[in-house]
Amino acid sequence: MKSTPTGATQTRAVVYCRISQDRTGAGLGVDRQRQDCEALAERMGWEVLEVYVDNDVSAYSGKLRKDYRRMLADLDEGKATVVIAWHTDRLHRSPTELEEYINLSERRGISTHTVQAGTIDLSTPSGRMTARILGAVARQESEHKGHRVARARQQKAMAGEWAGGVRPFGWGVPTGEMRKKVDQKTGEELEEPELDMTKAVPEEAEALRYWTDEILSGGSIRSLVKWAADKGFQTTRGNSISHTDMREMLLRPRNAGIAVYRGEEVGKGKWEPIVDEAKYRAVCAILKDPARTTTPGAQPKWLGSLLYRCGRGECPEYVYVTQSGGRRYPSYRCQTGHGGGRRAEIVDQHVEDAIVERLSRPDAHELLEPAPDGVDVVGLQAEGEQIRMRLRNLAGKYGAGEIGDMQFAVASDTARAQLEGVTRQLARAATADPLAGLVGAPDVRAAWKGMDLERQRTVLRALVEVTLKTPRPGRMPDGGYFDYDAVVFVWKRS
Numbered sequence: 410m411k412s413t414p415t416g417a418t419q420t421r422a423v424v425y426c427r428i429s430q431d432r433t434g435a436g437l438g439v440d441r442q443r444q445d446c447e448a449l450a451e452r453m454g455w456e457v458l459e460v461y462v463d464n465d466v467s468a469y470s471g472k473l474r475k476d477y478r479r480m481l482a483d484l485d486e487g488k489a490t491v492v493i494a495w496h497t498d499r500l501h502r503s504p505t506e507l508e509e510y511i512n513l514s515e516r517r518g519i520s521t522h523t524v525q526a527g528t529i530d531l532s533t534p535s536g537r538m539t540a541r542i543l544g545a546v547a548r549q550e551s552e553h554k555g556h557r558v559a560r561a562r563q564q565k566a567m568a569g570e571w572a573g574g575v576r577p578f579g580w581g582v583p584t585g586e587m588r589k590k591v592d593q594k595t596g597e598e599l600e601e602p603e604l605d606m607t608k609a610v611p612e613e614a615e616a617l618r619y620w621t622d623e624i625l626s627g628g629s630i631r632s633l634v635k636w637a638a639d640k641g642f643q644t645t646r647g648n649s650i651s652h653t654d655m656r657e658m659l660l661r662p663r664n665a666g667i668a669v670y671r672g673e674e675v676g677k678g679k680w681e682p683i684v685d686e687a688k689y690r691a692v693c694a695i696l697k698d699p700a701r702t703t704t705p706g707a708q709p710k711w712l713g714s715l716l717y718r719c720g721r722g723e724c725p726e727y728v729y730v731t732q733s734g735g736r737r738y739p740s741y742r743c744q745t746g747h748g749g750g751r752r753a754e755i756v757d758q759h760v761e762d763a764i765v766e767r768l769s770r771p772d773a774h775e776l777l778e779p780a781p782d783g784v785d786v787v788g789l790q791a792e793g794e795q796i797r798m799r800l801r802n803l804a805g806k807y808g809a810g811e812i813g814d815m816q817f818a819v820a821s822d823t824a825r826a827q828l829e830g831v832t833r834q835l836a837r838a839a840t841a842d843p844l845a846g847l848v849g850a851p852d853v854r855a856a857w858k859g860m861d862l863e864r865q866r867t868v869l870r871a872l873v874e875v876t877l878k879t880p881r882p883g884r885m886p887d888g889g890y891f892d893y894d895a896v897v898f899v900w901k902r903s
């Protein structure tokens with residue numbers, strides 16, 4: 410950096426660097442931008458106080474640029490009088506942002522210098538006009554590129570091809586070839602394995618099938634998230650699978666070989682489906698059911714919590730487990746205070762014994778609900794595809810001005826209602842009976858113990874209603890103090 414004469418004050422400057430998916434004009438990583446900007450500062454004899462970096466953030470997208478906002482705040486506090494950037498499009502691609510920057514520059518006497526476009530004098534009308542013209546050109550380039558990218562993705566989606574992006578869980582088998590990519594942080598050209606996005610990754614595909622079957626059998630997303638963590642499965646970004654991740658993966662049309670563009674199904678994809686379409690539709694119907702609890706809070710830790718009924722007199726409440734009130738052990742009680750003596754672990758074990766005994770009988774298979782009669786899965790799938798095609802045609806006609814608002818709204822509402830009916834029919838055909846994993850098992854108790862608590866509770870809901878009546882006082886005929894006769898079973902299937 411150039412030396413400053415004794416007694417002279419050195420000009421205070423800051424550097425701003427940004428790179429995003431749009432590498433227009435530069436193709437440079439932030440490190441190379443920084444080097445060029447600092448070299449400019451050295452030539453001019455300016456002192457660089459700080460370098461602000463927003464990496465992999467587009468100025469055009471409207472997403473928050475944290476370091477850019479921090480720089481503006483510092484400039485407003487008088488930290489520097491010069492801003493250096495590689496090009497004006499690194500600073501702004503939004504007219505609104507540019508006007509805010511112009512106002513700040515005028516108010517605080519800030520000058521802007523770029524490596525590629527020279528000095529932008531925002532203190533003069535001609536300088537501000539130049540900045541606005543450069544900003545408009547940069548925005549047009551972004552919009553044009555965005556249109557080209559969107560059109561290319563649409564064409565690929567309509568053709569059932571992979572349109573790019575983050576590798577979806579379940580697909581992407583290495584081909585043995587390598588492909589080049591630009592590192593967004595450094596701008597360096599790297600190599601990474603080429604993936605065949607039409608081929609399923611075996612272990613991930615098996616996980617998707619297992620998760621689908623578990624939901625169809627009454628399992629919860631919470632239990633699947635725990636299962637994935639226990640088995641070491643992660644997202645394709647290398648993160649732990651969250652509740653949101655699991656739900657999104659289960660609802661992804663790609664699982665059933667369906668191509669999507671902007672959230673709308675556009676036809677069959679040219680990749681291996683992992684999940685049968687009927688099962689996929691059933692999972693969608695279950696997870697999107699408005700009656701399904703999406704924020705359950707704390708999960709029950711006992712089999713009958715909020716499932717067993719209180720049988721004290723005419724009490725209509727369900728019971729839960731508490732150890733309050735000086736009790737030595739967890740007990741079932743209801744909101745009105747009924748309880749006491751109904752020891753939770755003994756009640757749950759008694760209910761488990763009753764369920765296992767009933768499902769171990771030779772006639773247990775008669776408890777299974779019969780498969781829906783007359784459900785033509787293939788026909789329903791074809792009907793659903795026809796309805797979706799009709800919706801796409803309606804959207805096209807509406808966009809072309811061939812039909813009006815009212816006609817489009819009525820026709821699309823009708824088609825969506827029909828599609829919902831088809832989806833529900835497919836769900837009925839694919840949803841598994843919660844008892845299916847127990848009936849016919851070589852060891853029913855072992856199969857029961859192998860289920861997580863949520864699955865056990867699903868079986869309980871489907872099979873029997875348990876009511877906890879007022880227990881008799883004193884010692885029982887078996888010598889103990891627990892009144893088993895006060896636990897009343899009403900079987901829902903006989």
